[in-house]
Amino acid sequence: MQLLLEKIRQQGIVLPNNVLKVDSFINHQMDPQLMKEIGKEFARRFQNEGVTKILTIESSGIAPAIMTALVMNVPVIFAKKRKPLTLTEHAYTSSVYSYTKQETNIISVSKDYLKSNDTVLIIDDFLANGEAALGLINIVNEAQAKVAGIGIVIEKSFQEGAKKITNKGYRLESLARIASLENGTVTFYHEHSL
């Protein structure tokens, strides 16, 4: 997605430890026009999958997820990172280990909003080691619903997440695929491989 790649080139900041800071348009300040285009692009790519619901995880997945849901005209659910006590008996849960933060979060979705007849498109801002995406996949599977695919705004293709997801047979669509952040520089995969 050309507009996104330009934005990353212009405003992305490469931090040590292979982290791409995109606080000016995704993770702190948000660019609604870009998010709108992101939503349209995910909707276009998954238009024939029979999607009934979009699932993301708080907090930074919510913006691209709701824009996609708006275009696809389906509800969006965000998994919660802290399990409220009142949800314990009535929620699907999965544990998600963050390598970046070195902590495990229990993520949860109420059973009220995910049903076995749902076809679920999973959306997130970043795909790194894939723990969050796999946790969301687990939750959809627990609900005996169908995974339509996984839509990612920025995939760090040099980390394990993309491989883990596609090896399990899921359809993965990433709008920007980063081959490397070596030497403080963003290197994308060639457009044609997107």
Ligand code: G4P
């Ligand atoms: P994983 O889910 O793919 O295994 O990712 P990991 O544990 O490594 O990432 C932990 C958090 O850091 C996630 O956000 C993830 O989106 C984010 N992240 C990973 N790599 C990058 C990066 O290069 N740049 C940026 N900006 N973020 C990255 P989170 O903790 O769920 O936070 P939130 O922002 O959604 O609240």
Ligand code: NA
């Ligand atoms: Na995220």
Ligand code: NA
């Ligand atoms: Na994040």
